[in-house]
Amino acid sequence: MSDISPQEWTAxxxxxxxxVIATLVSTPIGIGVAWLLARRDFWGKPIIDAIIYxxxxxxxxxxxxxxxxxxxxxxxxxxxxxxxxxxVFAFRWTGAALACGVMSFPLLVRPIRLSIEAVDRRLEQAxxxxxxxxxxxxxxxxxxxALPGVLAGMVLGFAKAIGEFGATITFxxxxxxxxxxxxxxxxxxxxxxxxxxxASRLVMISIGIAVLALIASExxxxxxxxxxxxx
Amino acid sequence: xxRAPRDATAARKLIVLxxxxxxxxxxxxVDVAFTSEGRVTGLFxxxxxxxxxLVSMIAGLVQPDRGVIAVDSDVLYDxxxxxxxxxxxxxxxxxxxxxxxxxxxxxxxxxxxGRRMNRLTRDPTxxxxxxxxxxxxxxxxxxxxxxxxxxxxxxxxxRALLSQPRLLLLDEPMGALDEERKAxxxxxxxxxxxxxxxxxxxxxxxxxxxxxxxxxxVMLKRGRVTAFxxxxxxxxxxxxx
Numbered sequence: 001m002s003d004i005s006p007q008e009w010t011a012x013x014x015x016x017x018x019x020v021i022a023t024l025v026s027t028p029i030g031i032g033v034a035w036l037l038a039r040r041d042f043w044g045k046p047i048i049d050a051i052i053y054x055x056x057x058x059x060x061x062x063x064x065x066x067x068x069x070x071x072x073x074x075x076x077x078x079x080x081x082x083x084x085x086x087x088v089f090a091f092r093w094t095g096a097a098l099a100c101g102v103m104s105f106p107l108l109v110r111p112i113r114l115s116i117e118a119v120d121r122r123l124e125q126a127x128x129x130x131x132x133x134x135x136x137x138x139x140x141x142x143x144x145x146a147l148p149g150v151l152a153g154m155v156l157g158f159a160k161a162i163g164e165f166g167a168t169i170t171f172x173x174x175x176x177x178x179x180x181x182x183x184x185x186x187x188x189x190x191x192x193x194x195x196x197x198x199a200s201r202l203v204m205i206s207i208g209i210a211v212l213a214l215i216a217s218e219x220x221x222x223x224x225x226x227x228x229x230x231x
Numbered sequence: 232x233x234r235a236p237r238d239a240t241a242a243r244k245l246i247v248l249x250x251x252x253x254x255x256x257x258x259x260x261v262d263v264a265f266t267s268e269g270r271v272t273g274l275f276x277x278x279x280x281x282x283x284x285l286v287s288m289i290a291g292l293v294q295p296d297r298g299v300i301a302v303d304s305d306v307l308y309d310x311x312x313x314x315x316x317x318x319x320x321x322x323x324x325x326x327x328x329x330x331x332x333x334x335x336x337x338x339x340x341x342x343x344x345g346r347r348m349n350r351l352t353r354d355p356t357x358x359x360x361x362x363x364x365x366x367x368x369x370x371x372x373x374x375x376x377x378x379x380x381x382x383x384x385x386x387x388x389x390r391a392l393l394s395q396p397r398l399l400l401l402d403e404p405m406g407a408l409d410e411e412r413k414a415x416x417x418x419x420x421x422x423x424x425x426x427x428x429x430x431x432x433x434x435x436x437x438x439x440x441x442x443x444x445x446x447x448x449v450m451l452k453r454g455r456v457t458a459f460x461x462x463x464x465x466x467x468x469x470x471x472x
Contacts, residue, residue: 126331
């Protein structure tokens, strides 16, 4: 592990940065969406539900291409954002974060939604009779009781984001130092004649991160059940 | 929030509870009208009489199809005027059959919850008075998960009282308890009634409990009122020899 090259380090750190930003930005949105799906019935709910899970079943290259069409330099939204707000996603690390956020969103939302569904609505009713407004019910009852699920969703989302490849490389390409994550670095390395050793180092690191994330997610899920029993 | 001083004269607070509601629930319907001024209004009937549906409507957790619910001159629900005050603004305490303590909070935090949500100032004398009245002072640091059924119910009672409701709904507060535990709760409810700081609606299917607590009784059967009056309207039970 001591002979990790500067380029590999750059890819590792970039991957972590991309995944952290993607997870942190997705989480509040994910909590809101999960709450809506778990607790509200509204017109078009099945459509929203389907759109959220779409990145899980679509080929990642398709998701990446759609992002490119929408948010690329000449994309429908991308051109407007660049011109009026100066926000550019194409070929930037922020674009990688966006692609990872979209790809990991279904994995992030699902445990949060399940844990919100598991919160006893009778407790929410009790707290409303004690004077809690719907927002306070959410903040003091629903969210704290669903917190282990939120953390589990964040861990899974992070793990997915750090390993994302197809959508990212399609949307923002594979530029060392800007958009080259661990996955795209491995991809480049195994196409290089002497890249095998470096590629296997990065592979080991990916496996390590994934295993840690799954263990952490399992631990949070166990905490959830303990918390609901209130001992 | 301005509160009347707690002295002997204030300790006989009465309110007028006016209920006139209709609600269709599948094949069953609740169609109930009564006006009560008692210190403890009993809702008496066998299971399936619509007692819990009715208290849920008074609390605002279930919205009637039509009708009126008012506490004194304060209209909480009026179908024709499209008034439906949400539960958190009704100031009606609710003690559920299954206590419903918040499992992630300690007993002390559960007791303090209503005060925090209503942004009331802390009143240590009142807290002490209620924890002593209900004998729950020794439980304050515990989590609800480790409490017995009777302890849980007393904490739920204290929690509702400390949110300073103008009316307290007790929905079979002893329903989930065995005979021994019931005997453990009943004296506290009597104590609460006699302290008289909050009028109550007491729901039960047990005529004996009802006789011991209620000052007025609404008899319900299949969602309709069959009798209204004092405890003398309750069915007589021949005491076991």
